[in-house]
Amino acid sequence: MSLSPEEWQALRLSLDVATRSVALSLLPAIGVAWLLARGRFAGRMVLDALVHLPLVVPPVVVGWALLMLFGVQGPIGARLEAWFGVRLVFTTGGAALATAVMSFPLIVRAARLGFEQIDQGLEQAARTLGAGPLDRFFTITLPLAAPGILAGAVTAFAAGLGEFGAVITFASNIPGETQTLPLAIYSAIQTPGGEAMAARLAGLSFMLAISGLLLAELIARRLHLLLGRS
Amino acid sequence: MLLRRALPGLAGGLFAAPALAQSASPTVFAAASLTDALRALGAEWATRGNAPPRFSFAASSTLARQIEQGAPADIFASADEPWMDHLATRGLIVPQTRVSPVGNALVLVGPAGAAPVVLERGTDLAALLGPRGRLATGDPAHVPVGRYAQAALEWMGQWQAIAPRLARADNVRAALLLVERGEAPLGIVYATDALAAPRLSVLGIFPPASHPAITYPFALTRRAEGNAGARALLGFLTGAEAAPIWRRHGFALAG
Amino acid sequence: MLEVSLTHRYGRAGFTLEAAFHAPAGQVTALFGPSGCGKSSILAAIAGLLRPDAGRVALDGVTLLDTSRRLHVPPEARRCGLVFQEARLFPHLSVETNLRYGLRRAPRDAAGPGFDEVVVLLGLAPFLARRPAGLSGGERQRVALGRALLSRPRLLLLDEPLAALDLARRAEVLPFLARLRDAARVPMLYVTHALDEVDALADRLVLLEAGRVLAEGEAEALAARTDLPLAARRDAGVLIGCTVDGHDSARGLTRLDFAGGHFLVPLRDAPRGEQRRIRLRARDVAVATTAPQGLTMQNILPATLREIGPTGTPQEVFLRLAIGPTILLARVTRDSVERLALQPGQEVFALVKSVAFDPAGSRL
Numbered sequence: 001m002s003l004s005p006e007e008w009q010a011l012r013l014s015l016d017v018a019t020r021s022v023a024l025s026l027l028p029a030i031g032v033a034w035l036l037a038r039g040r041f042a043g044r045m046v047l048d049a050l051v052h053l054p055l056v057v058p059p060v061v062v063g064w065a066l067l068m069l070f071g072v073q074g075p076i077g078a079r080l081e082a083w084f085g086v087r088l089v090f091t092t093g094g095a096a097l098a099t100a101v102m103s104f105p106l107i108v109r110a111a112r113l114g115f116e117q118i119d120q121g122l123e124q125a126a127r128t129l130g131a132g133p134l135d136r137f138f139t140i141t142l143p144l145a146a147p148g149i150l151a152g153a154v155t156a157f158a159a160g161l162g163e164f165g166a167v168i169t170f171a172s173n174i175p176g177e178t179q180t181l182p183l184a185i186y187s188a189i190q191t192p193g194g195e196a197m198a199a200r201l202a203g204l205s206f207m208l209a210i211s212g213l214l215l216a217e218l219i220a221r222r223l224h225l226l227l228g229r230s
Numbered sequence: 231m232l233l234r235r236a237l238p239g240l241a242g243g244l245f246a247a248p249a250l251a252q253s254a255s256p257t258v259f260a261a262a263s264l265t266d267a268l269r270a271l272g273a274e275w276a277t278r279g280n281a282p283p284r285f286s287f288a289a290s291s292t293l294a295r296q297i298e299q300g301a302p303a304d305i306f307a308s309a310d311e312p313w314m315d316h317l318a319t320r321g322l323i324v325p326q327t328r329v330s331p332v333g334n335a336l337v338l339v340g341p342a343g344a345a346p347v348v349l350e351r352g353t354d355l356a357a358l359l360g361p362r363g364r365l366a367t368g369d370p371a372h373v374p375v376g377r378y379a380q381a382a383l384e385w386m387g388q389w390q391a392i393a394p395r396l397a398r399a400d401n402v403r404a405a406l407l408l409v410e411r412g413e414a415p416l417g418i419v420y421a422t423d424a425l426a427a428p429r430l431s432v433l434g435i436f437p438p439a440s441h442p443a444i445t446y447p448f449a450l451t452r453r454a455e456g457n458a459g460a461r462a463l464l465g466f467l468t469g470a471e472a473a474p475i476w477r478r479h480g481f482a483l484a485g
Numbered sequence: 486m487l488e489v490s491l492t493h494r495y496g497r498a499g500f501t502l503e504a505a506f507h508a509p510a511g512q513v514t515a516l517f518g519p520s521g522c523g524k525s526s527i528l529a530a531i532a533g534l535l536r537p538d539a540g541r542v543a544l545d546g547v548t549l550l551d552t553s554r555r556l557h558v559p560p561e562a563r564r565c566g567l568v569f570q571e572a573r574l575f576p577h578l579s580v581e582t583n584l585r586y587g588l589r590r591a592p593r594d595a596a597g598p599g600f601d602e603v604v605v606l607l608g609l610a611p612f613l614a615r616r617p618a619g620l621s622g623g624e625r626q627r628v629a630l631g632r633a634l635l636s637r638p639r640l641l642l643l644d645e646p647l648a649a650l651d652l653a654r655r656a657e658v659l660p661f662l663a664r665l666r667d668a669a670r671v672p673m674l675y676v677t678h679a680l681d682e683v684d685a686l687a688d689r690l691v692l693l694e695a696g697r698v699l700a701e702g703e704a705e706a707l708a709a710r711t712d713l714p715l716a717a718r719r720d721a722g723v724l725i726g727c728t729v730d731g732h733d734s735a736r737g738l739t740r741l742d743f744a745g746g747h748f749l750v751p752l753r754d755a756p757r758g759e760q761r762r763i764r765l766r767a768r769d770v771a772v773a774t775t776a777p778q779g780l781t782m783q784n785i786l787p788a789t790l791r792e793i794g795p796t797g798t799p800q801e802v803f804l805r806l807a808i809g810p811t812i813l814l815a816r817v818t819r820d821s822v823e824r825l826a827l828q829p830g831q832e833v834f835a836l837v838k839s840v841a842f843d844p845a846g847s848r849l
Contacts, residue, residue: 067407067411067413071411071412071413072411072412072413073411087362087413089408089411089413090364090397090413090414168400172397172398172399172408172413173369173398173399173400174364174397174398187369187371187372189295190289190291190292190295190369190371190372190400191291191371191372192316192372
């Protein structure tokens with residue numbers, strides 16, 4: 001299947017945006033997942049609900065909220081522009097941010113499960129051997145939660161390839177900057193005579209998604225073996 | 231006692247009413263730029279004792295495709311002739327009912343208080359955008375306002391320079407939002423939309439010669455051919471009684 | 486020296502733990518009692534993993550816990566090595582990395598055995614590169630012992646380390662525990678409900694029941710008491726320290742010397758001069774008022790009857806017999822005592838079958 005330059009561009013942009021979005025949300029997601037798994041504080045349920053908002057709220061609403069916050073007139077966006085000269089709307093970075101917000105709950109869920117199924121007796125043993133909290137987190141907790149975290153990241157990547165509503169509302173539909181595969185498909189559908197292109201791109205999206213999910217499964221299994229579990 | 235006798239009537243009324251409303255409440259698919267005017271006209275229609283129309287506002291391209299796929303629209307109002315032609319060639323409208331009662335102008339908008347721009351051949355719009363700025367308008371590939379904008383920019387000799395720097399919105403309202411939020415320094419929208427955006431200023435009006443005439447064709451869809459209520463509404467929307475409301479919203483009247 | 490004094494109330498179980506005892510350095514102190522009497526909780530509190538309602542724990546004069554002063558040293562700073570029932574080896578690390586985990590985090594100036602020394606001691610060389618998942622239960626416990634020892638602790642806590650193993654594995658690991666005791670020069674607190682582990686390892690005994698300390702002292706001394714639940718067991722009996730004096734291969738016998746006399750037992754594989762501790766069950770000791778003739782029993786020892794005491798059963802009594810400084814207990818029927826008109830102070834003979842001794846015994 002041969003693709004036109006615009007189609008290649010959409011594919012490359014999709015991979016770029018999806019990768020950036022996972023890179024952006026990975027560390028915060030791990031932190032939040034750990035808090036939800038182990039923390040005992042008032043408002044834990046509220047945090048949990050907030051984290052899941054992007055899953056249940058219409059993506060366009062998420063995109064609009066991002067526009068209000070990260071647009072040049074928004075509280076965060078104004079400072080980004082004033083201090084760093086950074087603008088997010090119309091840019092790949094903005095598309096990555098929108099995608100990151102939408103797939104954030106996916107990583108948090110998987111990472112949280114990863115943390116919860118760790119035998120806390122192992123962490124106790126590490127304590128008696130002299131390991132402080134940060135030490136324990138990096139030598140015991142994180143490695144053992146790694147399969148879950150990684151599976152979450154790959155799932156988020158695959159989901160990020162398909163993010164539409166939030167991206168088009170926040171970052172707009174700029175070929176070469178923000179026009180990922182879903183947005184390119186959308187534009188192709190709108191344009192008279194674009195059905196063939198839309199079909200090609202849709203097929204591509206499908207294959208990418210399947211590959212991503214299979215990869216997640218493979219990685220999880222490999223890691224389980226590595227960690228000495230069945 | 232009274233209740234006993236009234237009950238069948240009530241029940242009948244309950245069940246009949248929605249059915250009546252169904253057939254008497256026409257569905258209008260209209261281009262986004264007609265939103266405010268049509269809502270006002272719809273309210274006026276309702277005060278005359280008719281069932282208030284149900285509206286669906288979106289890009290003309292989207293609506294045309296929906297009607298093509300069988301969406302239950304009774305009246306279609308497009309923002310340009312080609313999309314109405316698209317349905318006409320497919321026999322999806324009643325051709326005798328097609329009429330273009332109102333028109334619009336194309337304007338350049340920017341933030342309130344920005345300096346006015348004379349729009350003539352050779353005006354350097356690209357320079358006004360600055361090094362990173364984008365010009366927001368509809369996607370010229372399928373949104374009518376975008377097509378008009380492209381024509382105007384080509385007339386000005388600016389198309390080559392501006393084309394890569396467009397922010398292609400799905401519809402006029404989206405383009406307006408981008409300019410209102412300061413994300414794009416300039417936008418090309420309809421004059422009527424600029425009226426509806428108090429925080430923006432009209433920086434210049436594109437000469438009528440720079441683009442095809444902006445007219446809004448209205449037509450009855452094939453599925454509504456026998457719908458008297460829909461026909462009546464169409465007559466109202468495109469007739470003399472609607473003229474003051476159109477004018478109030480900034481539309482030009484044909485003829 | 487470890488000093489412990491704890492009070493803790495278990496909401497769900499509904500019982501209170503109230504324990505106070507001490508454990509000297511260089512010795513194994515066994516916390517012995519039935520399941521559920523609070524032994525593991527005591528260890529957890531000493532290690533800092535459990536915060537008791539009230540209490541004080543001090544090690545070599547350093548206070549680790551003092552609730553009255555709101556002092557609680559976190560577990561990672563206490564340097565108490567803890568060996569769990571389930572080994573708790575880190576599954577994602579190799580055996581060697583597991584072993585070095587505590588070693589890497591021990592203070593630079595901490596004293597203790599070196600890595601190679603411990604590997605040899607516990608026979609871990611074949612496993613170093615493997616993952617814990619590939620080891621048997623016994624092998625994993627040995628790694629756990631090594632890991633705890635290598636963390637250079639000031640105190641070793643062992644929480645029923647053999648409980649999760651089958652008989653064969655327990656026999657395999659027990660000698661390693663004895664080696665551990667010899668190698669570690671810190672106090673060892675050993676929780677168990679198995680008497681044979683106590684016999685094999687314990688110098689001191691803290692007897693627990695329903696959250697309370699019933700008695701505390703030398704293992705031999707507590708074994709000779711008849712007022713403790715220890716004595717109510719069917720296998721109750723004294724612990725006697727012996728030295729292997731010699732073998733008579735022609736007759737197939739070994740002679741074990743103890744303070745006050747000697748025993749003849751079936752030939753066993755032990756070098757001369759080796760010290761052993763044996764348990765002599767009270768039910769295996771008979772008493773005669775005159776020196777009997779024509780008996781198969783190899784051991785007929787003159788003894789003084791010091792005391793006649795009650796057992797849990799009304800028909801049976803304990804006879805406390807002294808052979809020199811060593812005390813033996815004999816469990817006989819009340820009827821026999823009356824028949825023979827036994828009196829405290831009387832000179833009698835203690836009769837012990839040579840086969841009554843555990844073939845293995847345990848090294849002191």
